[in-house]
Amino acid sequence: MIQIAFANKAKSILSQDENVIGLAVAGSWLTNELDEFSDVDLILITKETISDNKDKMIAYAKSIGNFISGFTGEHVGEPRVLICLYDNPLLHVDIKFITLKEFEVRIENPKILFDRDNQLQTVLNNSAAKFPFPDYQWIEDRFWTWVHYTLLKIGRGEYMEAYDFFGFLRMVVFGPLLHLKSGNLPRAVRKVEMDLKQGDLESLINTIPSYNKLALLTSLKHAVELYKQLRNTLFDDKVTVNKIAEQKVMEYFIDIENR
Template sequence: MDLPSLHSRFLDEVLPRIRQDPRVTDVVLSGSIAGGQPDVYSDVDLIVVVEDAAFDAIMRERLDLIGSWTDLVVGFTGEHVGEPRLIITLVGPPLLHVDFKFVRATDFAERAEEPPLDLQWIEDRFWVWVHYGATKIGRGELFEAIGMLGFLRDAVLGPLAARRVGAPSRGTRHLENIAPEEARALRATLCGYDRADVGRALLVAVDLYRQWLGDAPVERRGEAEKLAVQYLHDVLAEAS
């Protein structure tokens, strides 16, 4: 694989050091490097597979261990992304973002395939999110409303766009490359700090959701959809 020179140097240096620890049974590359599409801006994603009996000790030592493997600038645990086994780091200089995920050998051996996108889970929540965004527009809390639009792109519209082209659902990551037509449509959900513009963008998000969900086999929450969209229109009419 043709890796950027910084990434290649890092892997050449750090992988042998990790493997020197007898408690480590394997080191696996994941992310864009494993997918064969790295560039100079890519993170390095490493899964460090640890003997079960040594896992608790390794978890206590993780930052010190990483510091012994490479020039650690800063690192922190990944609870904010729901993954406490993860250490997110900057190493260098030159700076490189590296994620170290520590897993038990048995967990790694039994890991399941990535679950499919749960369209029913989305449909059950989407209209509540639309109503929430409308309340923030009505109250003039535009930062909150703009944040909701970002959330809808990451949690709903980006995954639906990827689904349309048969790609994995990873928020809006790489969407410009894997689903360029959908990415162009998604631009209309961006907005400035203006109440009317935020409302327009939220209406576009609703239209894209309806279009991209299509005739998927989900139980549609039609009453919630009708009421939430009407509420949004009412809020925008009052604000105009």
């Protein structure tokens, strides 16, 4: 596959650089789910910090293929990642630039492609990966205010703003919680079409409205019911449910419906 060929070429080139401690790969490679639509998630571990210098990051990226463009990943909360597009073949490659110490903090154990003096494997043997899981109390503390916010936008006629907010709710609340219900890692809405049960997927689809008031309110009602079902299924008694906020917001919901 083109992804494997690219990674092997990168390994051959980068292993010649004395500043490079190792190269690893993450993502769908780890679960044997690579297909023609997969990108490549490379982790480049160096002696010196590279992530504080975009020019150096791009120089490394250019050294391993026919580089077309690249930008850092502040928009996804990871400025150490250079998101790249290569040609011949056309391929999306994310390169994460970290030091050996930073390699200790990870959400999964990557596959090592190159490891100078067994340093990466030593880190893997002496530290643990920790995937970030949603904080149920954090969600409950915010959910009803988010519903109220959406109602305000619908009430004022800001349908586009309300429409876009459903995407936020799917990414932050419904996707992760539905994945957890199915025994998956809470990877937002990644591969929900493949990994969720049909009924759960349909419930998620019901939170996608059309662009009009009735459809927005109907989808918001589905969203509320889905949240309450997931709350009952996943949350334990340590989570404090804000019944007053829920009651007041749902009363306002009825008010907006009747206008």
